[in-house]
Amino acid sequence: MNKKQDIEYLIKVGNATTNDNGTINYTNFKNKKDTTAKYQFTDFISKAEMKQKITVKAGSSSEVTVNLNVPKQKFPGTIAGGVYVERLTNSYTNEKNGMNTRNHFSMTLPVILTEQAKAKRIAKMELDKVMVKNGPEVIAKLHNVKPVMFGKLSIDSKITKKNHVKTLIHKNVNNYQVAPNSSFNFLASDSSNQLGAGEYTIDMHLQSGERKWHLVRDFTITAKQGVPLTKRTGWLGVSMVMLWIVILILVIIIVGLVVVIVRQKQNLKTKNK
Structure with a gap:
């Protein structure tokens, strides 16, 4: 409650989704229904209550209700979503030391729905x-x-x-x-x-x-x-192409040395005859 000014808030309702880092996000406002879901949280909320702006008068408080229109037929499993509240009005307060502070916040209330608490949970x-x-x-x-x-x-x-x-x-x-x-x-x-x-x-x-x-x-x-092949690294960080070139050069050198040694041995045999 703020005693000095009116405060405007934004309230949105979203479905629970899974983030790529393996955490659950309760503020998915795209409302794109998962193809495998019979029901999702936003299916139970009227369009008028999906996104609301309210103003709380200075020195007062306000209660906001989001109604759930749950179907008569029981749904299996768990349905999860969230109610997101964001403060739109920025409050400036003059402190004794002359500094100004800016207050801005948002919060999410997770909502978990189930009608068959003891049902076996089979995930896939x-x-x-x-x-x-x-x-x-x-x-x-x-x-x-x-x-x-x-x-x-x-x-x-x-x-x-x-x-x-x-x-x-x-x-x-x-x-x-x-x-x-x-x-x-x-x-x-x-x-x-x-x-x-x-x-x-x-x-x-x-x-x-x-x-x-x-x-x-x-x-x-x-x-x-x-x-690309030229950018792939091999032994000691040398590119694969360069590594193969070095290997080829070493093979040529070794073959050359072998040929020289064989010829020298043949020459020595010829001289000794």
């Missing part, structure tokens, strides 16, 4: 697709296709050449949290990894408690997306 993770960006960056789009919220998710991913077993890129993360019916992008390989054009396979093991998933997908890195 899928690998929707593998995307490759120039660099290359290999991104696996992971999708929780069930209305189940869970945490402590570990992801162990390996990238190999297609039909090969040697691991080229290995990445492991832990303690991810996943929102119901949500997807997120997992960066399996960034531009620091030296992958050239070719056919590859990503092999992923996911686990959350007793839940386990094994996801595999082939993908292609084009010549434009991959690291």
Whole structure:
């Protein structure tokens, strides 16, 4: 409550989503419904209450209600969302030392809905697709296709050449949290990894408690997306092309030395006869 001025607030309602860093975001205001969700939090909110601006008069308080229009038929699983409140009016206060302070804040209230508290929670993770960006960056789009919220998710991913077993890129993360019916992008390989054009396979093991998933997908890195051969580093940071040139020169030198030694031995034999 502010005693000296009116304060304007913005109130928005959003669905819970999963961030790419493995945290749950309760302020997704795009309201694009997940294709696997029967219901999402914003389905229960009227358009008028999805986004509101209210003004609280100086020296007073105000109560704002967001009504949930829950369907009569019980829904399975969990639905998650959030109510976001942002202060739009900036307050300036003159302190005794002559300094001015500017107060600005926002907060989110998570909301979790379930109608079957004792129902068995069966989660299912899928690998929707593998995307490759120039660099290359290999991104696996992971999708929780069930209305189940869970945490402590570990992801162990390996990238190999297609039909090969040697691991080229290995990445492991832990303690991810996943929102119901949500997807997120997992960066399996960034531009620091030296992958050239070719056919590859990503092999992923996911686990959350007793839940386990094994996801595999082939993908292609084009010549434009991959690291050029001249930029790939080999032994001691030397480029692969330069490394092969050095090896070729060493082979030529060794062959030359062998030829010289053989000829010298032949000349010595000739002289001794």
